[in-house]
Amino acid sequence: MPTLLLTPTCGDEGKRLDVYIANTEPELSRAQVKRLIAANRVDCAGQPAEPSTRVHAGAVITVTLPDATQPSLKAEPLTAPLLHSDPDILVVDKPAGLVVHPGAGQPAGTLVNQLISRFPELLTVGDSLRPGIVHRLDKDTSGVMVVARTPAAHAYLVEQFAARAVAKTYLALVEGSPTVERGVIDAPVGRHPKRRTAMSVVRDGKPAVTRFAVLEALGRYTLLQVTPDTGRTHQIRVHLAAAGFPIVGDPQYGRKTALPGLDRTFLHAHALGFVHPTMRERVLYRAPLALDLVAVLQQCGSAWSEPAQLTPHVKDPTIRNR
Numbered sequence: 215m216p217t218l219l220l221t222p223t224c225g226d227e228g229k230r231l232d233v234y235i236a237n238t239e240p241e242l243s244r245a246q247v248k249r250l251i252a253a254n255r256v257d258c259a260g261q262p263a264e265p266s267t268r269v270h271a272g273a274v275i276t277v278t279l280p281d282a283t284q285p286s287l288k289a290e291p292l293t294a295p296l297l298h299s300d301p302d303i304l305v306v307d308k309p310a311g312l313v314v315h316p317g318a319g320q321p322a323g324t325l326v327n328q329l330i331s332r333f334p335e336l337l338t339v340g341d342s343l344r345p346g347i348v349h350r351l352d353k354d355t356s357g358v359m360v361v362a363r364t365p366a367a368h369a370y371l372v373e374q375f376a377a378r379a380v381a382k383t384y385l386a387l388v389e390g391s392p393t394v395e396r397g398v399i400d401a402p403v404g405r406h407p408k409r410r411t412a413m414s415v416v417r418d419g420k421p422a423v424t425r426f427a428v429l430e431a432l433g434r435y436t437l438l439q440v441t442p443d444t445g446r447t448h449q450i451r452v453h454l455a456a457a458g459f460p461i462v463g464d465p466q467y468g469r470k471t472a473l474p475g476l477d478r479t480f481l482h483a484h485a486l487g488f489v490h491p492t493m494r495e496r497v498l499y500r501a502p503l504a505l506d507l508v509a510v511l512q513q514c515g516s517a518w519s520e521p522a523q524l525t526p527h528v529k530d531p532t533i534r535n536r
Contacts, residue, residue: 218277222269231258232265235277249341250277253317264405287343288322289331297499302367302491303360304333304346307501310356310478315344325359333363340368348372349380349445357384357483358501367491374488375445381487384440384450385429385503387480387510388459389469391436396427399453403446412466413448415456422446424453432514435462439484450481462510476510 218239226234232251236244248265250256256263259273269275294312298305308314308325315326326344330336336346339362346361348371362368374380404419406412423443430437436459442449451467454460460468464479487498502520503511511518 218279220275220277222271222273222275224271226269227271228268230265231256231263231267231269231275234269235275239277250279255279262405287316287330287337287345288327289334290322290327292328292332294325294328297358297501302363303371304329304363305486305499306359306361308351308356308359308483310354310504310506313353314350314359315347317343329361335363336361339363339365349375351483352448352451352479352481354478355481355483356501356504356507358486358499359483360486360488360499362491364491370491371488378443378445379488381485381498382442382445382483383485384442385482385484385507386438386440386450386454387432387462387507387514388436388438388454389434389462390459391431392426392428392438392457392459397425399424399426399457401453401456403449403452413446413452415452420444420446422449422453424450426454430516430518432511432516435514437511437516437518451479473510474513475506478506480507480510482507 220235220238222229222234232244232247235247235256236242247256251263251265254262255278257276258267258269259275294309295307296304297307306325306329313320313324315324316322326336326347329346339346341347346363346368348360348362348368351357351359360371362371400423401415402417402419403413403422404416406414407416421444425441425443427439428436429439440450440454448467451461451464455464455467462468462473462480463476468479482503483501484503485498485500487496489495490497503518508518
Protein backbone atom coordinates (compact mmCIF):
# COMPACT_ATOMS: atom_id res chain seq x y z
CA MET A 215 0.00 0.00 0.00
CA PRO A 216 1.41 3.47 -0.89
CA THR A 217 2.37 5.63 2.09
CA LEU A 218 2.72 9.42 2.41
CA LEU A 219 5.07 10.96 4.98
CA LEU A 220 4.19 14.56 5.77
CA THR A 221 6.00 16.98 8.10
CA PRO A 222 4.19 20.22 9.03
CA THR A 223 6.20 23.44 9.19
CA CYS A 224 5.81 26.37 11.55
CA GLY A 225 3.23 27.88 9.21
CA ASP A 226 1.06 24.79 9.66
CA GLU A 227 1.08 24.88 13.47
CA GLY A 228 -2.41 24.46 14.91
CA LYS A 229 -4.19 23.55 11.67
CA ARG A 230 -6.80 20.81 11.71
CA LEU A 231 -5.29 17.52 10.59
CA ASP A 232 -7.87 16.90 7.82
CA VAL A 233 -7.44 20.45 6.48
CA TYR A 234 -3.63 20.21 6.53
CA ILE A 235 -3.51 16.87 4.68
CA ALA A 236 -6.08 17.96 2.06
CA ASN A 237 -4.18 21.21 1.45
CA THR A 238 -0.83 19.43 1.27
CA GLU A 239 -2.02 16.61 -0.98
CA PRO A 240 -4.44 18.24 -3.49
CA GLU A 241 -5.33 14.84 -4.97
CA LEU A 242 -7.07 14.00 -1.70
CA SER A 243 -10.33 15.76 -0.92
CA ARG A 244 -11.15 16.63 2.68
CA ALA A 245 -13.90 13.99 2.65
CA GLN A 246 -11.40 11.37 1.48
CA VAL A 247 -8.99 12.40 4.23
CA LYS A 248 -11.72 12.02 6.85
CA ARG A 249 -12.47 8.52 5.58
CA LEU A 250 -8.78 7.63 5.77
CA ILE A 251 -8.67 8.89 9.37
CA ALA A 252 -11.82 6.97 10.27
CA ALA A 253 -10.24 3.84 8.79
CA ASN A 254 -7.17 4.33 11.05
CA ARG A 255 -4.94 4.99 8.02
CA VAL A 256 -3.54 8.23 9.43
CA ASP A 257 -0.89 8.24 12.14
CA CYS A 258 0.07 11.56 13.75
CA ALA A 259 3.40 11.51 15.60
CA GLY A 260 2.96 7.82 16.34
CA GLN A 261 -0.62 8.17 17.60
CA PRO A 262 -4.04 7.58 15.99
CA ALA A 263 -5.85 10.80 15.25
CA GLU A 264 -9.20 12.47 14.62
CA PRO A 265 -9.99 14.94 11.79
CA SER A 266 -9.98 17.80 14.34
CA THR A 267 -6.54 16.91 15.75
CA ARG A 268 -4.25 19.94 15.62
CA VAL A 269 -0.94 19.45 13.84
CA HIS A 270 2.41 20.56 15.24
CA ALA A 271 5.53 21.63 13.39
CA GLY A 272 7.99 18.78 12.93
CA ALA A 273 5.57 16.01 13.92
CA VAL A 274 5.66 13.28 11.26
CA ILE A 275 2.25 12.37 9.82
CA THR A 276 1.90 9.02 8.06
CA VAL A 277 -0.95 8.49 5.61
CA THR A 278 -1.46 4.94 4.34
CA LEU A 279 -3.40 5.02 1.09
CA PRO A 280 -5.53 2.13 -0.16
CA ASP A 281 -4.32 0.25 -3.21
CA ALA A 282 -4.96 2.17 -6.41
CA THR A 283 -6.97 -0.71 -7.87
CA GLN A 284 -10.12 -1.09 -5.81
CA PRO A 285 -12.11 -4.28 -6.36
CA SER A 286 -15.31 -3.72 -8.28
CA LEU A 287 -18.54 -4.20 -6.40
CA LYS A 288 -20.16 -7.56 -6.93
CA ALA A 289 -23.94 -7.59 -7.31
CA GLU A 290 -25.73 -10.08 -5.07
CA PRO A 291 -29.41 -11.11 -4.77
CA LEU A 292 -31.54 -8.57 -2.92
CA THR A 293 -32.99 -10.13 0.23
CA ALA A 294 -33.34 -7.06 2.44
CA PRO A 295 -37.00 -5.90 2.44
CA LEU A 296 -37.82 -2.66 0.63
CA LEU A 297 -40.23 -0.39 2.50
CA HIS A 298 -40.44 2.25 -0.24
CA SER A 299 -39.03 2.99 -3.68
CA ASP A 300 -39.36 6.00 -5.96
CA PRO A 301 -37.07 7.61 -8.58
CA ASP A 302 -35.10 9.49 -5.87
CA ILE A 303 -34.82 7.25 -2.82
CA LEU A 304 -35.03 3.71 -1.50
CA VAL A 305 -36.16 2.94 2.04
CA VAL A 306 -34.87 -0.39 3.30
CA ASP A 307 -35.58 -2.55 6.34
CA LYS A 308 -32.01 -3.68 7.05
CA PRO A 309 -31.83 -7.09 8.72
CA ALA A 310 -29.53 -7.66 11.69
CA GLY A 311 -26.22 -9.27 10.74
CA LEU A 312 -25.94 -7.39 7.44
CA VAL A 313 -23.10 -4.88 7.01
CA VAL A 314 -24.20 -1.72 5.18
CA HIS A 315 -21.30 -1.31 2.73
CA PRO A 316 -17.97 -2.92 1.80
CA GLY A 317 -14.92 -2.01 3.83
CA ALA A 318 -11.72 -3.43 5.21
CA GLY A 319 -12.12 -7.19 5.50
CA GLN A 320 -15.66 -7.07 4.07
CA PRO A 321 -15.45 -6.84 0.25
CA ALA A 322 -18.88 -8.38 -0.34
CA GLY A 323 -21.97 -9.67 1.41
CA THR A 324 -23.26 -6.19 2.25
CA LEU A 325 -26.47 -4.25 1.76
CA VAL A 326 -24.80 -2.26 -1.04
CA ASN A 327 -23.93 -5.46 -2.90
CA GLN A 328 -27.60 -6.45 -2.73
CA LEU A 329 -29.01 -3.08 -3.78
CA ILE A 330 -26.87 -2.66 -6.91
CA SER A 331 -28.26 -5.93 -8.30
CA ARG A 332 -31.69 -4.33 -8.68
CA PHE A 333 -30.70 -0.67 -8.80
CA PRO A 334 -27.43 -0.47 -10.79
CA GLU A 335 -27.80 3.30 -11.12
CA LEU A 336 -26.60 3.54 -7.52
CA LEU A 337 -23.07 2.95 -8.80
CA THR A 338 -23.00 6.56 -10.03
CA VAL A 339 -24.21 8.04 -6.72
CA GLY A 340 -21.76 9.12 -4.02
CA ASP A 341 -18.69 7.15 -2.97
CA SER A 342 -17.60 4.27 -5.20
CA LEU A 343 -17.56 1.73 -2.36
CA ARG A 344 -20.68 3.01 -0.58
CA PRO A 345 -22.87 4.15 -3.49
CA GLY A 346 -26.13 5.78 -2.45
CA ILE A 347 -25.35 5.50 1.26
CA VAL A 348 -26.06 8.61 3.34
CA HIS A 349 -26.07 7.03 6.82
CA ARG A 350 -25.36 3.67 8.42
CA LEU A 351 -26.60 1.21 11.01
CA ASP A 352 -24.31 -1.11 12.96
CA LYS A 353 -24.13 -4.67 11.67
CA ASP A 354 -26.27 -6.06 14.52
CA THR A 355 -28.82 -3.23 14.40
CA SER A 356 -31.93 -3.87 12.34
CA GLY A 357 -34.34 -1.35 10.93
CA VAL A 358 -35.09 1.50 8.58
CA MET A 359 -32.52 3.16 6.31
CA VAL A 360 -32.82 5.60 3.42
CA VAL A 361 -30.61 5.28 0.32
CA ALA A 362 -30.23 7.92 -2.41
CA ARG A 363 -30.80 6.91 -6.05
CA THR A 364 -29.52 10.12 -7.67
CA PRO A 365 -26.59 12.46 -6.99
CA ALA A 366 -29.02 15.30 -6.25
CA ALA A 367 -30.95 13.23 -3.72
CA HIS A 368 -27.67 12.10 -2.16
CA ALA A 369 -26.47 15.67 -1.66
CA TYR A 370 -29.85 16.76 -0.26
CA LEU A 371 -30.03 13.91 2.24
CA VAL A 372 -26.40 14.26 3.33
CA GLU A 373 -27.10 17.92 4.05
CA GLN A 374 -30.09 17.02 6.22
CA PHE A 375 -28.12 14.50 8.25
CA ALA A 376 -25.31 17.02 8.71
CA ALA A 377 -27.81 19.66 9.86
CA ARG A 378 -29.42 17.17 12.31
CA ALA A 379 -32.72 17.64 10.55
CA VAL A 380 -33.43 13.90 10.28
CA ALA A 381 -35.66 12.39 12.99
CA LYS A 382 -34.34 8.96 14.03
CA THR A 383 -36.27 6.78 16.47
CA TYR A 384 -34.98 3.49 17.87
CA LEU A 385 -36.35 0.79 20.14
CA ALA A 386 -33.99 -0.68 22.74
CA LEU A 387 -34.39 -3.23 25.49
CA VAL A 388 -32.10 -2.28 28.37
CA GLU A 389 -31.05 -3.80 31.65
CA GLY A 390 -32.44 -2.18 34.75
CA SER A 391 -34.65 0.85 34.69
CA PRO A 392 -34.06 4.60 34.35
CA THR A 393 -35.00 6.67 37.39
CA VAL A 394 -37.15 8.92 35.18
CA GLU A 395 -39.86 8.09 32.65
CA ARG A 396 -38.16 10.19 30.00
CA GLY A 397 -34.93 12.11 29.80
CA VAL A 398 -31.96 13.36 27.84
CA ILE A 399 -28.39 12.06 28.06
CA ASP A 400 -26.04 14.92 27.20
CA ALA A 401 -22.45 13.66 27.23
CA PRO A 402 -19.57 13.97 24.73
CA VAL A 403 -18.59 10.80 22.87
CA GLY A 404 -15.14 9.98 21.53
CA ARG A 405 -12.66 7.16 21.12
CA HIS A 406 -12.23 4.94 24.17
CA PRO A 407 -8.89 5.84 25.81
CA LYS A 408 -7.75 2.21 25.85
CA ARG A 409 -9.89 0.27 23.36
CA ARG A 410 -9.31 1.75 19.90
CA THR A 411 -12.33 0.02 18.30
CA ALA A 412 -14.69 1.21 21.03
CA MET A 413 -16.24 4.57 21.83
CA SER A 414 -16.78 6.11 25.25
CA VAL A 415 -18.10 9.13 27.10
CA VAL A 416 -14.95 11.27 27.29
CA ARG A 417 -14.40 14.84 28.36
CA ASP A 418 -12.83 15.91 25.06
CA GLY A 419 -15.26 13.98 22.86
CA LYS A 420 -17.72 15.39 20.36
CA PRO A 421 -21.06 16.75 21.64
CA ALA A 422 -23.71 14.03 21.72
CA VAL A 423 -27.34 14.10 22.84
CA THR A 424 -29.68 11.14 23.19
CA ARG A 425 -33.33 11.34 24.25
CA PHE A 426 -35.20 8.40 25.73
CA ALA A 427 -38.67 7.51 26.98
CA VAL A 428 -39.82 4.43 28.87
CA LEU A 429 -42.33 2.42 26.84
CA GLU A 430 -42.70 -0.61 29.12
CA ALA A 431 -41.17 -1.85 32.39
CA LEU A 432 -40.45 -5.59 32.27
CA GLY A 433 -38.97 -6.48 35.64
CA ARG A 434 -35.19 -6.69 35.15
CA TYR A 435 -35.54 -5.02 31.77
CA THR A 436 -37.08 -1.88 30.28
CA LEU A 437 -38.20 -1.19 26.72
CA LEU A 438 -37.15 2.30 25.63
CA GLN A 439 -37.90 4.58 22.75
CA VAL A 440 -34.62 6.32 21.92
CA THR A 441 -34.09 9.40 19.75
CA PRO A 442 -30.51 10.56 19.07
CA ASP A 443 -30.19 14.27 18.27
CA THR A 444 -26.64 13.69 17.05
CA GLY A 445 -25.12 10.80 15.11
CA ARG A 446 -21.87 9.80 16.80
CA THR A 447 -20.47 6.31 16.28
CA HIS A 448 -22.15 3.83 18.69
CA GLN A 449 -23.81 6.83 20.38
CA ILE A 450 -26.98 5.12 21.66
CA ARG A 451 -25.10 2.08 22.95
CA VAL A 452 -22.44 4.21 24.67
CA HIS A 453 -24.90 6.69 26.19
CA LEU A 454 -27.30 4.09 27.60
CA ALA A 455 -24.43 2.09 29.08
CA ALA A 456 -22.89 5.22 30.61
CA ALA A 457 -26.26 6.18 32.10
CA GLY A 458 -26.46 2.83 33.88
CA PHE A 459 -28.86 0.89 31.68
CA PRO A 460 -26.91 -0.87 28.90
CA ILE A 461 -28.68 -2.47 25.95
CA VAL A 462 -29.41 -6.16 26.39
CA GLY A 463 -27.18 -8.35 24.22
CA ASP A 464 -24.58 -5.66 23.51
CA PRO A 465 -21.24 -7.52 23.55
CA GLN A 466 -19.13 -4.36 23.58
CA TYR A 467 -20.86 -2.01 26.02
CA GLY A 468 -23.30 -4.25 27.87
CA ARG A 469 -23.17 -7.03 30.40
CA LYS A 470 -23.05 -10.76 29.74
CA THR A 471 -26.76 -11.33 30.01
CA ALA A 472 -28.28 -14.17 28.02
CA LEU A 473 -31.89 -14.21 26.89
CA PRO A 474 -33.00 -17.31 24.96
CA GLY A 475 -33.42 -16.48 21.28
CA LEU A 476 -31.37 -13.28 21.43
CA ASP A 477 -27.97 -13.52 19.74
CA ARG A 478 -27.42 -9.81 19.04
CA THR A 479 -27.85 -6.34 20.46
CA PHE A 480 -31.52 -5.48 21.12
CA LEU A 481 -31.51 -2.25 19.09
CA HIS A 482 -33.88 -1.53 16.21
CA ALA A 483 -34.13 1.57 14.02
CA HIS A 484 -37.89 1.93 14.12
CA ALA A 485 -38.64 5.18 12.30
CA LEU A 486 -36.93 7.73 10.08
CA GLY A 487 -38.34 11.15 9.23
CA PHE A 488 -36.85 13.59 6.71
CA VAL A 489 -37.72 16.00 3.91
CA HIS A 490 -38.10 14.17 0.59
CA PRO A 491 -35.44 15.37 -1.90
CA THR A 492 -37.96 16.07 -4.70
CA MET A 493 -41.36 16.54 -3.07
CA ARG A 494 -39.83 18.83 -0.41
CA GLU A 495 -42.38 17.45 2.04
CA ARG A 496 -41.59 15.75 5.32
CA VAL A 497 -42.02 11.98 5.17
CA LEU A 498 -41.86 9.28 7.85
CA TYR A 499 -41.04 5.62 7.30
CA ARG A 500 -41.21 2.83 9.87
CA ALA A 501 -39.69 -0.64 9.98
CA PRO A 502 -41.75 -3.05 12.13
CA LEU A 503 -39.85 -4.45 15.09
CA ALA A 504 -37.79 -7.43 13.89
CA LEU A 505 -39.38 -10.80 14.62
CA ASP A 506 -36.48 -12.07 16.74
CA LEU A 507 -36.86 -9.02 18.98
CA VAL A 508 -40.65 -9.42 19.18
CA ALA A 509 -40.11 -13.00 20.38
CA VAL A 510 -37.73 -11.79 23.09
CA LEU A 511 -40.25 -9.21 24.30
CA GLN A 512 -42.97 -11.83 24.46
CA GLN A 513 -40.63 -14.01 26.50
CA CYS A 514 -40.22 -11.11 28.94
CA GLY A 515 -44.00 -10.77 29.28
CA SER A 516 -44.33 -7.68 27.12
CA ALA A 517 -47.62 -6.54 25.66
CA TRP A 518 -45.80 -4.99 22.70
CA SER A 519 -47.70 -3.99 19.58
CA GLU A 520 -46.69 -1.59 16.83
CA PRO A 521 -47.65 1.89 18.08
CA ALA A 522 -49.99 3.99 15.99
CA GLN A 523 -48.04 7.12 16.93
CA LEU A 524 -44.54 7.77 18.19
CA THR A 525 -44.12 9.50 21.53
CA PRO A 526 -42.94 13.13 21.22
CA HIS A 527 -40.09 14.32 23.42
CA VAL A 528 -40.81 17.52 25.33
CA LYS A 529 -39.30 19.08 28.47
CA ASP A 530 -37.19 16.03 29.27
CA PRO A 531 -34.80 16.13 32.28
CA THR A 532 -31.15 15.98 31.25
CA ILE A 533 -28.46 13.55 32.41
CA ARG A 534 -25.11 15.25 31.80
CA ASN A 535 -21.63 13.73 31.63
CA ARG A 536 -22.38 10.67 33.68
